[in-house]
Amino acid sequence: NGPELARRMYVEHNILVKDCAAKSMPDADRYLRIASRTPVENQHLVAILGALC
Secondary structure, X not given: OHHHHHHHHHHHHOOXXXXXXXXXXXXXXXXXXXXXXXXXXXXXXXXXXXXHX
């Protein structure tokens, strides 16, 4: 779920992402809001997500 994944990304990898659990949409707790700026950050983020999911 989004809040747990966001927590793990921050605690384990020092990556801050926003979970959307507070949004008023169906299954909002399944979504994250992510902003990365560079191709290197994107590659790092994808690698971390792959390891956690």
